Amino acid sequence: MTTPFYVSPEQIMKDRAEYARKGISRGRSVAVIFYDKGIVFVGENPSRALHKISEIYDRLAFAAAGRYNEYEQLRIAGVRHADMRGYVYDRRDVTGRALANTYAQALGTMFSEGAGKPYEVELAVAEVGEAAADDQGYRITFDGQVTDIRGFQVLGGAADAVTQVLESSYEENAALETVLNAAVDALGRDGTEPRTLAPNQLEVAVLERTRTQARKFRRISENALARLLGVAGDSAGEGEGDSEDGAKNGGGDAGQTGTTNPPAAKSVPADDGDVLGAVDDILGEDGTPEES
Amino acid sequence: MESNADWGSRGGLPQAFLTPGISSFSEFLKGFAPEYLPSGRPLPGGLGSASAAGDIAPHGTTIVSIAFPGGVLLAGDRRATMGNFIAQRDIEKVFPADEFSAVGIAGSAGLAVEVVRLFQLELEHYEKIEGVTLSTDGKANRLATMIRGNLAMAMQGLAVVPLFAGYDEETGQGRIFSYDVTGGMYEEHDFYSVGSGSMFARGALKKLFRPDFTAEDAAVAAVQALYDAADDDSATGGPDLFRKIFPVVAVVTEDGYRRLPDEELSTLVESIMDARRVVPDGPRSPLR
Numbered sequence: 211m212t213t214p215f216y217v218s219p220e221q222i223m224k225d226r227a228e229y230a231r232k233g234i235s236r237g238r239s240v241a242v243i244f245y246d247k248g249i250v251f252v253g254e255n256p257s258r259a260l261h262k263i264s265e266i267y268d269r270l271a272f273a274a275a276g277r278y279n280e281y282e283q284l285r286i287a288g289v290r291h292a293d294m295r296g297y298v299y300d301r302r303d304v305t306g307r308a309l310a311n312t313y314a315q316a317l318g319t320m321f322s323e324g325a326g327k328p329y330e331v332e333l334a335v336a337e338v339g340e341a342a343a344d345d346q347g348y349r350i351t352f353d354g355q356v357t358d359i360r361g362f363q364v365l366g367g368a369a370d371a372v373t374q375v376l377e378s379s380y381e382e383n384a385a386l387e388t389v390l391n392a393a394v395d396a397l398g399r400d401g402t403e404p405r406t407l408a409p410n411q412l413e414v415a416v417l418e419r420t421r422t423q424a425r426k427f428r429r430i431s432e433n434a435l436a437r438l439l440g441v442a443g444d445s446a447g448e449g450e451g452d453s454e455d456g457a458k459n460g461g462g463d464a465g466q467t468g469t470t471n472p473p474a475a476k477s478v479p480a481d482d483g484d485v486l487g488a489v490d491d492i493l494g495e496d497g498t499p500e501e502s
Numbered sequence: 503m504e505s506n507a508d509w510g511s512r513g514g515l516p517q518a519f520l521t522p523g524i525s526s527f528s529e530f531l532k533g534f535a536p537e538y539l540p541s542g543r544p545l546p547g548g549l550g551s552a553s554a555a556g557d558i559a560p561h562g563t564t565i566v567s568i569a570f571p572g573g574v575l576l577a578g579d580r581r582a583t584m585g586n587f588i589a590q591r592d593i594e595k596v597f598p599a600d601e602f603s604a605v606g607i608a609g610s611a612g613l614a615v616e617v618v619r620l621f622q623l624e625l626e627h628y629e630k631i632e633g634v635t636l637s638t639d640g641k642a643n644r645l646a647t648m649i650r651g652n653l654a655m656a657m658q659g660l661a662v663v664p665l666f667a668g669y670d671e672e673t674g675q676g677r678i679f680s681y682d683v684t685g686g687m688y689e690e691h692d693f694y695s696v697g698s699g700s701m702f703a704r705g706a707l708k709k710l711f712r713p714d715f716t717a718e719d720a721a722v723a724a725v726q727a728l729y730d731a732a733d734d735d736s737a738t739g740g741p742d743l744f745r746k747i748f749p750v751v752a753v754v755t756e757d758g759y760r761r762l763p764d765e766e767l768s769t770l771v772e773s774i775m776d777a778r779r780v781v782p783d784g785p786r787s788p789l790r
Contacts, residue, residue, distance in 0.1 A: 259633065261633065264630070264633075265630055266630070283520055283522065284515075284520075286519075286522070286631055287515045287519035287520050289627065289630045289631055290518075290519045290527075290530060290627075291515065291519055293527055293623055293626070293627050293630075294531075294534075294535075296623070297527075297531075297538065297619065297620070297623055298538065312514060312515055313515075315514035315515070316514045316515040316520075319514055425626075
């Protein structure tokens with residue numbers, strides 16, 4: 211007879227955490243940054259329709275990295291939660307803190323009690339205030355931990371590498387152009403070789419306190435983004451930019467050819483692997499516990 | 503009624519929130535917490551006298567809408583009545599539904615405001631979940647469904663009769679939809695009016711309407727029509743120059759919803775009142 215299989219709770223949690231981290235690390239990063247007029251969300255995402263960054267409510271927005279179907283489910287739950295509260299109480303009673311707590315509870319439960327696998331997601335909830343001092347942001351990890359965002363926060367696979375770059379360039383109350391350029395530069399340095407991200411590879415949205423409408427969320431279109439970044443505007447120009455980028459990097463890394471972004475292809479395929487969840491290569495295992 | 507909406511106490515996300523499939527907020531509410539829907543509440547037994555409800559709940563009255571090239575206008579008077587008693591002098595019956603549409607409501611004020619709140623949320627919720635806005639016809643149809651759910655209350659005298667006006671981004675035109683208490687939806691052309699003063703307002707609009715109206719012309723015609731409605735219907739309020747209470751006039755164009763500010767309206771209303779001082783029945787249209 212075989213003896214009953216025993217696994218210590220520590221080991222179970224460790225394994226679950228490792229599993230979730232691995233899943234998240236496949237995704238491309240998203241940065242949440244406070245600037246002088248609000249909060250900007252910048253993510254690498256070539257898809258026009260499948261978003262990583264979304265409006266939740268008047269002053270609330272959501273950003274996520276990891277597995278698309280899982281964070282999409284959480285996003286919809288967040289919209290329902292916020293709309294429900296706003297309908298039953300008042301629009302002013304929908305707060306980022308409450309939403310972050312709800313996500314933390316849900317993710318914490320799924321991580322520690324769920325019978326299935328833990329969610330491979332990392333979320334950020336941000337709320338723009340009347341003044342810069344009132345802006346709030348929270349990062350919620352796969353196990354339900356919540357941390358306050360101070361200045362900026364990077365989610366996803368290469369968060370550590372991108373954070374390091376952003377740390378050196380971030381300044382408080384900077385203008386949107388400054389913050390965006392720094393973010394795009396930082397997001398391109400997630401691998402061994404720096405890449406230049408073109409506007410059509412990026413998803414950018416802001417929570418802008420100066421908007422006159424109650425709903426402060428605004429997506430920044432490709433053309434507007436090109437203007438803000440100070441690069442060639444229309445889509446033809448961006449196509450060129452893309453191949454230029456590939457050629458430039460290709461020169462530095464002769465071993466890799468045939469893809470538009472060779473260094474990136476090492477970690478993430480050039481197509482939208484994150485969104486489709488079909489990536490098999492794994493980026494640097496930041497903070498993953500060693501297998502015992 | 504017992505609520506199954508225990509989301510407040512637990513803090514986490516109930517299963518209903520995580521279940522995929524519904525982009526409609528009111529459909530979601532029907533499954534999760536039906537007691538929050540106007541149609542989800544139990545009614546007192548038997549069919550009461552339809553007129554009795556009019557005496558216990560304030561009623562909103564006249565709403566007019568005019569389409570003009572490139573947009574549509576929606577306007578409402580400010581009076582709410584309870585029987586022969588003026589319940590409120592500055593009630594609002596015209597609301598933005600979303601960026602490109604507006605809704606005006608005649609009938610039971612309490613229920614009407616609730617339906618508007620739910621309808622606004624319905625459109626916003628869909629937009630957030632789907633990432634795109636509903637078509638103008640889609641919005642109009644959603645409102646019909648919500649009115650349909652109110653039929654039982656309408657039979658007891660608590661009717662809600664909306665007028666929906668939107669700028670159709672696909673065609674670049676203003677469109678008007680009217681409803682009956684059963685949820686019947688009818689697309690109107692050029693102009694329409696609902697509420698107890700509507701027959702007078704419609705008569706006025708019939709004589710004043712021109713297909714080449716600008717937004718400002720439409721605003722003048724709407725205020726004239728509301729004046730005529732107030733002139734002959736006791737439940738419709740005229741402009742109150744002493745209290746500075748003017749009708750709510752909203753214009754929806756490709757630039758979105760815009761409510762005319764009081765400064766703009768006071769000039770417009772005063773010029774109309776000055777003209778009525780000389781010709782009390784208002785502008786005359788040619789006989790032939």
